[in-house]
Amino acid sequence: MVMTQSTDSPPSPFNLKTYLGDRQPRIEAALDAAVTLAYPETIYEAMRYSLLAGGKRLRPILCLATCDLMGGHEAQAMPTACALEMIHTMSLIHDDLPAMDNDDYRRGKLTNHKVYGEDVAILAGDALLTYAFEHIARHTQAVPADRVLRVVADLARAVGAEGLVGGQIVDLASEGDDSVTVETLNYIHTHKTGALLEISVTSGAILAGADDGAVATLSGYARRIGLAFQIVDDVLDITATSEELGKSAGKDLQAQKATYPSFWGIEESRRQAQQLVDEAKAAVQPLGAGSEPLLALADYIVARTH
Amino acid sequence: MVMTQSTDSPPSPFNLKTYLGDRQPRIEAALDAAVTLAYPETIYEAMRYSLLAGGKRLRPILCLATCDLMGGHEAQAMPTACALEMIHTMSLIHDDLPAMDNDDYRRGKLTNHKVYGEDVAILAGDALLTYAFEHIARHTQAVPADRVLRVVADLARAVGAEGLVGGQIVDLASEGDDSVTVETLNYIHTHKTGALLEISVTSGAILAGADDGAVATLSGYARRIGLAFQIVDDVLDITATSEELGKSAGKDLQAQKATYPSFWGIEESRRQAQQLVDEAKAAVQPLGAGSEPLLALADYIVARTH
Numbered sequence: 001m002v003m004t005q006s007t008d009s010p011p012s013p014f015n016l017k018t019y020l021g022d023r024q025p026r027i028e029a030a031l032d033a034a035v036t037l038a039y040p041e042t043i044y045e046a047m048r049y050s051l052l053a054g055g056k057r058l059r060p061i062l063c064l065a066t067c068d069l070m071g072g073h074e075a076q077a078m079p080t081a082c083a084l085e086m087i088h089t090m091s092l093i094h095d096d097l098p099a100m101d102n103d104d105y106r107r108g109k110l111t112n113h114k115v116y117g118e119d120v121a122i123l124a125g126d127a128l129l130t131y132a133f134e135h136i137a138r139h140t141q142a143v144p145a146d147r148v149l150r151v152v153a154d155l156a157r158a159v160g161a162e163g164l165v166g167g168q169i170v171d172l173a174s175e176g177d178d179s180v181t182v183e184t185l186n187y188i189h190t191h192k193t194g195a196l197l198e199i200s201v202t203s204g205a206i207l208a209g210a211d212d213g214a215v216a217t218l219s220g221y222a223r224r225i226g227l228a229f230q231i232v233d234d235v236l237d238i239t240a241t242s243e244e245l246g247k248s249a250g251k252d253l254q255a256q257k258a259t260y261p262s263f264w265g266i267e268e269s270r271r272q273a274q275q276l277v278d279e280a281k282a283a284v285q286p287l288g289a290g291s292e293p294l295l296a297l298a299d300y301i302v303a304r305t306h
Numbered sequence: 307m308v309m310t311q312s313t314d315s316p317p318s319p320f321n322l323k324t325y326l327g328d329r330q331p332r333i334e335a336a337l338d339a340a341v342t343l344a345y346p347e348t349i350y351e352a353m354r355y356s357l358l359a360g361g362k363r364l365r366p367i368l369c370l371a372t373c374d375l376m377g378g379h380e381a382q383a384m385p386t387a388c389a390l391e392m393i394h395t396m397s398l399i400h401d402d403l404p405a406m407d408n409d410d411y412r413r414g415k416l417t418n419h420k421v422y423g424e425d426v427a428i429l430a431g432d433a434l435l436t437y438a439f440e441h442i443a444r445h446t447q448a449v450p451a452d453r454v455l456r457v458v459a460d461l462a463r464a465v466g467a468e469g470l471v472g473g474q475i476v477d478l479a480s481e482g483d484d485s486v487t488v489e490t491l492n493y494i495h496t497h498k499t500g501a502l503l504e505i506s507v508t509s510g511a512i513l514a515g516a517d518d519g520a521v522a523t524l525s526g527y528a529r530r531i532g533l534a535f536q537i538v539d540d541v542l543d544i545t546a547t548s549e550e551l552g553k554s555a556g557k558d559l560q561a562q563k564a565t566y567p568s569f570w571g572i573e574e575s576r577r578q579a580q581q582l583v584d585e586a587k588a589a590v591q592p593l594g595a596g597s598e599p600l601l602a603l604a605d606y607i608v609a610r611t612h
Contacts, residue, residue, distance in 0.1 A: 043467045043475045094432060099424035118405035119478055122428065126400060126435065127467040133439045134462030137455045145451035149443045152458055156440030161349045161433040169349045172425055 016296040027060045046116040046124035059084040063204040069290040072208025079139040083132035090128040158195040167191025180258040194226035224280035231273040234259035322602040333366045352422040352430035365390040365506040375596040378514025385445040389438035396434040464501040473497025486564035500532035530586035537579040540565035
C-alpha cells in the first residue's frame with residue numbers, strides 16, 4: 001500500500017529499507033502461494049526449498065518498481081515478478097550442479113542437489129523454468145493479452161541461448177582460459193546476469209503500458225546497473241568472507257576465472273561500477289519522482305557488502 | 307465420362323505414409339529455420355544436434371492435424387508444432403543425463419552429453435525449453451493473443467511438475483521399487499509422456515479456435531493414444547532389438563522398472579493398447595472426414611515396430 005502524503009509537507013527523503021521492507025514480504029507471500037505442495041511432494045519440496053530460501057528478491061522488486069513508476073498497479077506485475085524469481089532460482093540450481101560450478105552452499109544453505117540429489121535438482125530447475133511462463137500466462141490480471149505475450153517472449157529470450165544460457169556457455173568455455181578479453185567478460189555478464197535484470201526492469205513497465213521510449217530508457221538503466229552489479233560481485237568475491245556472502249568466497253580465483261578486478265584491480269573496478277551507477281541514475285532521473293526506488297536501488301548495488 | 311466417373315468413384319483411402327511424407331519435411335524445415343547457428347556456436351550446435359536428429363515428429367504432426375481438422379491453417383499452428391518438438395527434445399536430453407537414465411545412445415546417435423559434455427547438455431535443454439515459449443509467443447500468426455496465451459499456459463502445465471516433470475519424478479522414485487502399482491504406472495505415463503501428447507493434440511485445435519466441447523473430445527482421444535503409445539513402448543523394449551529402436555533395448559528390465567508387460571504380460575498389454583486405440587478412434591470419428599489423420603495415427607501407434 002502506498003501512503004499518500006499531505007501536499008503541503010515537504011517530501012520525506014526516500015528510504016530504501018522501508019521500501020524493501022514493505023514489498024519483500026508481499027513477494028515472499030506471493031512466491032509461497034504460487035508453488036504449493038502437492039503430489040508428487042518431492043518435486044514441489046525441491047522447488048520450494050530453493051525458491052523460498054530468501055535472497056534480496058531484487059528482480060521482483062525491480063519489476064514492481066517500474067510497473068508502479070509507469071502508473072500500473074501491483075496485481076498487473078506480481079505474477080511476472082514471481083516468475084523472474086523462479087527463473088533466477090532455476091539458474092542458480094542448475095549452475096550449482098556438479099557438472100557446472102559444483103557448489104555445495106548457496107545463500108548459506110546446502111545447494112538443491114546436495115539435499116535432493118542431482119536428478120531431482122535438474123527437474124526442479126526445469127519445473128521452475130516452465131512454471132514461470134505458466135504463472136505469467138495464467139495469472140496476470142488486467143493487462144491486454146498482447147502485452148502479456150510480449151513479456152513472455154522477451155523473458156524467454158533473456159533466459160535462452162541469446163541471454164542467460166548464452167552467457168553461461170561462454171563463461172564455462174572461458175574458465176582457465178587466460179586469453180579472455182574484457183569484451184568476452186562483458187559478453188558473459190551482460191548475458192548471464194544482465195539479460196534477466198534488464199527484463200526485470202522492462203517487464204514491469206511493459207505490463208503497465210509504457211511506451212517504447214520509456215522502455216528503452218529503462219533498458220539503458222538496467223544494462224548499467226546489471227554490469228555494475230556484476231563488477232561489485234567480482235570485487236566482493238575477493239574482499240568479503242564466505243560468511244558474509246553465504247556462499248564460498250574466493251571461488252573465482254580458485255577457478256581461475258577472469259574477473260573485472262583481474263583486469264582493472266579492485267579500486268578501478270569500484271570506480272567503473274560507480275560510474276555505471278551514476279549513468280544509470282542520470283538516465284532515469286527525467287522520469288520524475290516515481291523513479292526514486294530505481295535511484296536508490298542503483299546506489300544500493302555499489303554500496304552492498306554481500 | 308471422365309467427370310462423372312471421378313464424382314462417382316469412392317474416396318481414395320487415407321494414406322498415412324503420404325500424409326506424413328507431406329508434412330514431415332515442412333516440420334523439419336521449420337525446425338531448422340527456428341534454431342540457427344549464432345555466437346556462442348556451441349549452444350546452438352548442441353540444440354540443433356538433438357532437435358534435428360530425426361524422429362517421427364509425432365507431436366508436431368498431431369498439432370498440425372487438429373488445427374487443420376478444426377478449420378485452421380498451418381501457419382497458425384507451426385510455431386507451436388515446433389515448440390512441442392523442442393520441449394520433447396529437451397526432455398530427452400535431460401532424461402539421458404548420467405544423473406537420470408544415463409543413456410549413451412538416442413535415435414541411433416550418441417546422446418547430447420556424450421558429444422557436448424554434461425554442462426552443455428543441461429544448458430541446451432534449458433535453452434530449448436525456454437525457446438519453445440518464445441517461439442510460440444513471438445511467431446504465432448493470425449491467432450488472437452488470448453488464445454496464444456492459453457496455449458503457452460497449457461503447454462507449460464503439461465511440461466512442469468503437474469505434467470512431464472511430475473511423471474519423471476515418480477518414475478525415478480519407482481525404480482527398483484517392487485511395490486509399484488498399476489495406478490502408479492498410469493500416473494507416470496499419463497504425466498511423463500501423456501501430458502505432452504495431449505497438449506500436442508489440443509493446442510492445434512485451440513489455435514484454430516475450436517470450442518471447449520471439441521477440445522475435450524480431442525483430450526479424450528489424446529489421453530488414450532498416449533497411454534497406448536506407452537504400453538506399446540514397454541512391449542517394444544522387450545520384443546525389439548536395440549538396432550530397431552535406435553536406443554538400448556531391454557533397459558526397463560535392467561533397471562528393474564515396473565512396466566505394463568510386468569503386470570499384464572505381453573499379450574494382454576497388446577490387447578489393452580488396442581482397446582485404448584479403438585476407444586480413441588470412436589471418440590474422434592464424429593468429427594467427420596477431417597479426422598482421418600487422427601484415426602490413422604492411432605492405428606499407427608499400435609502397429610509400429612520401433
